[in-house]
Amino acid sequence: MFKTIFQGFKQGLYIGSITGVLLCLSQVSFAGVYGLALGTQAKYASGKQSFAYVNPQAPKGGMLRLGVQGDFDTLNPFLLKGSKLAGAEAFGDSLLLDTLMTESWDEPFAMYGLLAQDIALAQDGLSVTFTLNPKARFSNGDAVLAQDVVASFKTLTTDEAASPFYRFYYADVKDVVAVSERAVRFDFAKKNAELHLILGQFPIFSHKSYPDGLGKAATVLPIGSGPYLLERFEYNRLVQYQRRSDYWADALPIRQGFWNFDQVRFRYYRDPTTYLEALKAAQFDVSYENSAKNWARSYNNPSLYERGFVKKEFAHSNNAGLQAYVMNTRRAPLDDRTLRQALALSFDFETINQQMFYGLYTRSYSYFSNSELAATGMISDGERQVLKPLQDKLRPEVLTQAVPMPAVVSPVLGVRPNLLLARTLLLQGGYRYQNGQLLDKQGKPIVLEFLTNAKTFERVSAKWQRDLAKLGITLRLRLVDSAIYQKRVQSFDYDIITHNYGQSQSPGNEQAEMHSCAAAQTPSSRNRAGTCNEAIDALLKRFEHFETRQELVDVSRALDRVLRHEYYVVPQWYSDQWRMVYWDKFEQAQPLPLYYDPISWPLKTWWSKSAP
Template sequence: MITKLPALLLFAAALLAAPARADHGLSLGQPPKYAAGFPSFDYVRADAPKGGTLTLPLPGGFDTLNPFTLKGDHESGMAMLTLDTLMEKSWDEPFAVYGLLAEDVRVAPDGLSVTFRINPRARFHNGDPVLAKDVAASFNTLTADPAAAPMYKFYWGDVARVETPAPRTVVFHFKQRNSELPLILGELPVFSHKSYPKGLASAANTPPIGSGPYRFAKAERGRQSEYRRDPQYWAQNLPVRKGRYNFDTVRFKYYKDDSVRIEGLKGGQYDFMQENVARNWARAYPEAALQKRGLAKHEWTHRNTAGMQGFVMNTRKPPFDNILVRRAMVESFDFETTNSRMFYSAYRRSNSFFTNSELAARGRPEGAELALLNPLKAQLPPQVFAQDAPEPPRIDAAQGVRPNLLKARALLEQAGYRYRNGVLVDKQGRPLAFEFLSPSKTYERVTAKWQRDLAKIGVKMTVRTADSAVFQKRMTAFDFDMTIVVYANSNSPGNEQAMYFGCEAARTEGSRNWAGVCLPAVEALLKKFEHFNSRTELVAAARALDRVMRHQYIVVPNWYADTYRVVYRDTLGFPATMPLYYSPMERALSVGWYRK
């Protein structure tokens, strides 16, 4: 999601200065782009034809149709296709939402509550009307049920209680003012209160009763799932839904091995696919083979913030509880050679948790950012103030990786390791060794050179490739030394930062605090994302957090691309106007259509 705009007063905050009124939408950072009564989003074709089938590949498999539980491998389409949310996010703005299940929204003058009024036309697939009690039940299930994934509890953690003063009116009361909370509550997936009357644990494989554009049709042994468009979908003529969800049938086919996905595409099994591997993009799709199936390669532009993809180190246990060891890992990774030899120089290096955006820290702290950091000076290393924001090291083409490996070994010696018989050992004689947990064989290739380079300085890295079920189980329990993750961030960061870096998340299995970060200074900075009065304040908070976390060296930064590489069939049509902030599969599903 996301590019930067000039600092403006928050639209949501502006509501606080006036009596509460009903609004068709809310926005952070600027007034909403779309006025009340707008016909449709600019990036859709409002009269797109309905019909046809869209078949998509997905990695892994699934063993549950319940999308909300912590346990199990979830089927990917259920929440996306069968559940409506209170509001719909715009892909043209950093963060703006417009009415879907909620026909209007009111933020209280004191900023301590938000009221949604449910559209009287809204219907669940079983014919029941969508009511406030369903919204309350959905929220309470996701945030209070012990079997629910913990991210929901963190995401809406500032909600004190939910009330239903009228059948179609739901009010969320806040513990404190939180600028983005009215908007992210608009993202609440709503299901019928009849869905899980005995809780999520007693319905581990039960789909929710939703009101979305598709109905679940069938699943086959964790390898395929299918959805059928609801021709009577209640919201199909709303501005936020017009011209969208046009395929009669959406089918997901799951694969275990990447070669199966590639051959499946060339064999005509899929209609659309995103390719994330540069080598595959360069070599795996001969034009002649694609043409036989009516397929072609395309590159879609976007302005999404890249966040941070990287090799995350689990600081909960040795050796990565030592920052010097973590810094050595960052120094030792040869991105430049990896990029040129394996990725056909297709990528740029990630350098921030907000890569490719104005939210990334630069140089030394100053202005509003420095004002946030100064009160925390005693809790932060002096480098935060005395040095530029850390950038990933570069490998000189003439000298190769050797100078960087020497720096890495020097850091490890500072950490107390000594070189003996070709191996680095600690004071007890234990070798410096760790396991890289990989979700795909793709990373065996990426890490092979790094393994050899680390071995040159006496460090042993073993690579364990796990299937999707084992990988997810180990990630949930934080049972890894190092693995690959993506800190997905938007141009309007908020409560999700606590999921990445908060102490409570660090202690909660299944959270996204993979590194185990728990620092007093970070806890203080996370509070700055709860309430702010201007875009300037949000940018300063993001830069301060980014700077502090980069000085912790919890990830070995990877890479990003500023275009999406996609392959799709010539029977698919897409609007001429591209959105700014989107994901390729979501665009294909949501605004594409079948051309007869």
């Protein structure tokens, strides 16, 4: 039934299934390994070493205090509605919840066994079986069993109160079955190259957690097997966790050097200014600074550094994805590509970067910025092979012209040449002017609304607003509170918003929720632009199956190229440095990982200097 003892499965892929050992996808045959990776040998495949970017001898102890901007009104991390408490993330590693496998930050996509100690992929590629570690225990003392995995999966993919993310991400799972007490099998509707890996990211909680469903459990935490327990909380003010002395996975190599603080506290601040002043007053310890203005101007008090304040940039190699103004194509006039292209031409990043961001940012240019997955220049041979079957569904320029890049504003002439080009495009597209206003083909003035819940984006967008006015376009800036913003975004009730297309180093099923026709019609999905394109839908299916890393690169570049030719977004900016500010209480291991985020990194891998 299953290929075991390292028999080859497809060209370039090998699997193994022996007790206590996890499979690895590789291009060479091998004996017992512990990891699983796509298209290459897993770096920590021996199962005997900790990750290189942690200190396995890091002392345990002390408290990490973190600040959070916002609030929370529910303890249930899986609900679609409500603001969630920090530290109980609903996907991937969290303080409360373990997953079947855990990811390495040193490889594009490699997974290592956590709750699962063994995995077996069916010979036909249509199912995978995980065998659970007999040592795995929930915080209530119960063993982690197959029935818990089944209950977790079915709850999050079928309960209407849950986020739709799970339904999209795991849409190709046809069924999940408890084969035995500690073995669970996932059956697939069709072959999918990464599905058995991303199932390893699924959060597992006890089947006792939500007997009456998620909708009636807004104040109920899941019973998890993670390293921490919720110690106390105050709605909208404070969440504090206590490290478990009986955490079952402490001795695993992949957990050595992680979760080093005895207590983790999150304190909430509604106002960004209050948050900033609280950090400088040492009310919490660590922050990632995403404001260029704050980085340049808000930490210039010498007394801060005399008292042990640290301001430092850390390099990373992460796929930066795309932060952008997203135009909602579900509604007119933004369903017109010509207008969207004109809007993109009119954005003056260079001036904003120098005058407001102190030159600290780089222009986003791709849905996979800062990555080998980004399309560049003319179409490559690999991309052409991917797109050839779809050429009748593509715009001709996708195959014949260079991929669109964000318009550059001249330091001498300013944005005026770009505005003139935008005006020409609009006139050619059937728009006309009357009394200084741009009118569509029906004679209706072009009036748009930019919706935001951040004053920073209101200030930045004012420059774009003035430049659009020169094109006869009215852009209204609408600042609302977080609750209203969340509700309107989830119901797609907006013209333009700022959205971040976060990307991994190995894109896959999540692309469907960002760009598919099905997601465009599903409230709360991440398809903010309302993208619905026959060629794009066909491309998204290619992420379900690929043989090599190069094939994934070609498919990603092809998708990126097609999306950019449609002008769904106005790209904004990114940084290839994490800007961290913190009090000098901690140690960090060297070398830095290649791929990491500034939130999880201190939480998971730093340790206290004062710990015994």
